[in-house]
Amino acid sequence: MRTPPGVSAEDFAAAIAAFQAVVGRDWVFTSDEDLEPYRDAYSILWSEPDERIASAAVAPLTAEEVQAVMRIANDKRIPIYPISTGKNLGYGGAAPVLSGSIVLDLKRMNRILEIDERSAYALVEPGVTYFDLYRAIQDRKLNLWIDCPDPGWGSVIGNALDYGGGYTHSSYRNHFDAHCGMEVVLADGEVLRTGMGALPGARTWQQNKYGYGPFVDGLFKQSSLGVVTKMGIWLYPAPEAYAAGVIGVPRKADINALVDVINYLENTVTMQGMPVFASPFLPLGFAVPLPPGMPSSDASVVEQEAYAARTNTPFWTVTVSYYGPPEVVKAQWEYTKKKASAIPGASFSGGDVIAMPPKPEDLTGMLSKSPFGIPALSIFSIGARSEHSDPTEGHITCSPIIPRTGEGITEAYELIQKTAQRLELPVTVLTPPIGCWARTFVILVMMAVSHDPEKNKRTRTGFRELIKILADHGYGEYRTAPAFQDDVMATYSFNNHALLRFHEAVKDAIDPNGILSAGRYGVWPRHLREKKS
């Protein structure tokens, strides 16, 4: 049996027995077979000595049981790693950052505590998935939509806490921003509520984020400071209609004006849906066969533009979408066309107004139904165990945040493409700039992971170098797999790593025994920092 680092076999056995007394014997897992699902299926350290492996898992049913587990863990100095549904594939899955930690698996806490149609919010526990919330809304025939990420089996809380994003209205796509009010169990078993929730009998816990005094919810985003046991999430009143149109522009440099127009439309909320940029000339991985006669992504701009003109192919397109009353949606598309017509040669297609809820035919051909707030798993086919990926074990993703300008896109792509080619990184997908958050883009550079340690080692070395090069150019990662969390944190180094030093000071104050999510996002408790140095 594996034991947590620095914990004696006796203390570990005593803790396991105490956990069993709290949650019941059936909900404490220690055998290799039972712990297999807590491995990170997409691990870049697969079967290597450094692979992050749990020593046990405990699955409580209530916040009170979480409190009891934390008190026992604190007493015996057992490291604990909470997950909600543990589907964070590409970013660590269900595995702890510190090997030997006990996974606190919250998926049994799957109650939807409240859905308020008039004020458009839900209060959920960590095990509530997007499928669960969607079904509850449908079953109760409520006039509400959810915003969900591509994988519908993830949890509302887990995804929001890891800074996840979705695909509908701009006010809801940033899931951490769309949360309102938390209940949190701290490392010592104390429980607190944030925002208005700190007021006993509060009537606006899910309506007013900021409550009174400093805003502490951010301390629990991508953090190691608490176990979130309840969270409010704002829902979208179901729109009456939807429309999507495509704008095309003929030249490479037109992206500069195009992004400015889109930003204006989004920042004035004239356009609410997620803008989806595309270009046939973007390097989509390095192994995608090009149509006959089409110049490759590293051909000269003159050649690319000549091909675009010859074949009447826009150099760039952006799909824009709208949610709202039919008259408004129609007017917003008309206004968009007027605004974008200032770009010479701009072309427009689509824009049909579709009444909501969507009919089956409205969904035909859509790879993902997320733009309609419908959770699914279809996108999973791009990642692992599919014909799209070789090897098929999964992927890790380098996810730099870049400026929301055309110049930003051009510069970032040139840098990523050149660097990835030079480092021979196994890039399988390099996404177009994704605009799930309103003020920046994120580019996902997805790299295949393998079960071959040599290949993984080369990928890790290259990935680390890519992180540094991107940071040197001002692009920071927003989220990464555990193998690289220290590397990314090291790049946020302003004023001799003042931010990390602040995180460490808070960590030492709130969790002095350093038992909760040790090492997550590069923040290590004091005893492990001292050991490392």
Ligand SMILES: Cc1cc2nc3c(=O)[nH]c(=O)nc-3n(C[C@H](O)[C@H](O)[C@H](O)COP(=O)(O)OP(=O)(O)OC[C@H]3O[C@@H](n4cnc5c(N)ncnc54)[C@H](O)[C@@H]3O)c2cc1C
């Ligand atoms: C093909 C593919 C497509 C994807 N598409 C998207 C996408 O569109 N958008 C997106 O955002 N992500 C996407 N992901 C990433 C990921 O799968 C999702 O974000 C998923 O929702 C995360 O899993 P989860 O919700 O089960 O979170 P969990 O794994 O439960 O949680 C994530 C992390 O947050 C912390 N945590 C979780 N719960 C708690 C808690 N209650 N208290 C304290 N800490 C906690 C833990 O450290 C945990 O490791 C994609 C992944 C793949 C492979």
